[in-house]
Amino acid sequence: MTAPDLPIELKAALEARLEGLSRVATASRAALISSTYRDGGGSGAIRSERDALAYALARMPATYAAVIASLNALREITPQLAPTSLLDVGAGPGTATWAAAEAFPSLQRFTLIDSNSALRALALDLIGQSVRLRDVEYRHAEARAALVDAEPSELVVASYAIAEISEPERTALVDALWTKTRDTLLIVEPGTPAGYARIIDVRAQLIAAGAHVAAPCPHDRKCPLTAPDWCHFTQRLPRSRAHKQIKAAERPFEDEKFIYLALTRAPATVHRSRVLRQPEFTKVEVTAKLCTAAGLAIAKVPRRAKADYARARHWRWGDAVMSPEDKPSLEP
Numbered sequence: 001m002t003a004p005d006l007p008i009e010l011k012a013a014l015e016a017r018l019e020g021l022s023r024v025a026t027a028s029r030a031a032l033i034s035s036t037y038r039d040g041g042g043s044g045a046i047r048s049e050r051d052a053l054a055y056a057l058a059r060m061p062a063t064y065a066a067v068i069a070s071l072n073a074l075r076e077i078t079p080q081l082a083p084t085s086l087l088d089v090g091a092g093p094g095t096a097t098w099a100a101a102e103a104f105p106s107l108q109r110f111t112l113i114d115s116n117s118a119l120r121a122l123a124l125d126l127i128g129q130s131v132r133l134r135d136v137e138y139r140h141a142e143a144r145a146a147l148v149d150a151e152p153s154e155l156v157v158a159s160y161a162i163a164e165i166s167e168p169e170r171t172a173l174v175d176a177l178w179t180k181t182r183d184t185l186l187i188v189e190p191g192t193p194a195g196y197a198r199i200i201d202v203r204a205q206l207i208a209a210g211a212h213v214a215a216p217c218p219h220d221r222k223c224p225l226t227a228p229d230w231c232h233f234t235q236r237l238p239r240s241r242a243h244k245q246i247k248a249a250e251r252p253f254e255d256e257k258f259i260y261l262a263l264t265r266a267p268a269t270v271h272r273s274r275v276l277r278q279p280e281f282t283k284v285e286v287t288a289k290l291c292t293a294a295g296l297a298i299a300k301v302p303r304r305a306k307a308d309y310a311r312a313r314h315w316r317w318g319d320a321v322m323s324p325e326d327k328p329s330l331e332p
């Protein structure tokens, strides 16, 4: 499993760019960009080099951690996956490219697409610090237009990008992403009800087009959750000193809520139930809410089922687990 912390050279490159700049001014720039995001304004507020840096310092550690968590979950279900090419759409500062490069040593060809010139410039500057990523192709273009003649890739990622695409445009973009996917498409979104709703729409659209869900769902059927419940996960990540200053935060960590969807051309051979929230652990039993191949289940694993209980004590929110529903029989 790959760690959720930014790679050392990326963290150093980001923090080096902060040197000589006012941290207070950068923090207020980051706060303004965040509030534009919250109001649905997307990355339109990122226009200058300093805006791009403020955004990356504030958000890249968390979006990186969410992409790593999603890639870890994907690799657990498809351990044979070893892509050689990556297409990172809505790449911004290059977050998902850095994450995929860490998770998959097999990657050799990296193509990034984004319409924001300030984020692209920062991404290329940061990538310049990496021997591995030195030869990336980063296209400055609107995603769907650029996808028309993009080379298909084994792994295609859209991280925190779908949210910025208007609804009528989204269906066409998702089709274009899938067309360029040779093996696996990963979409990562904020872990909000709106992010979940977008993921559910993409899921239905692409299953109808022949895609299979590798993760997080252990099935290709309709999501069994009903509002106000929504599927999402959380990833804890460390905050560096600079990160804390930019976010005007005290805590040395943050928890990023995210939702992801990994779709593959071939059905996954491994199916595991997914833990949908933090399980409850008592001396008597472990109780966990699971999404299983047969639907939602509240699994209760009693202490007297020694081996199962010992395993279930390690279950965490987001894990893929062998549940009572996946096994023909458990000890009573």
Ligand SMILES: C[S@@+](CC[C@H](N)C(=O)[O-])C[C@H]1O[C@@H](n2cnc3c(N)ncnc32)[C@H](O)[C@@H]1O
Binding pocket: 043, 060, 063, 064, 089, 090, 091, 092, 093, 094, 095, 096, 113, 114, 115, 116, 119, 141, 142, 143, 144, 158, 159, 160, 161, 164, 165
């Ligand atoms: C929230 S940022 C996420 C950046 C990066 N993927 C990450 O996870 O940190 C969304 C990115 O999508 C890009 N984007 C939005 N709409 C786009 C479009 N139609 N074509 C290309 N890029 C787009 C924005 O410019 C921005 O860089």
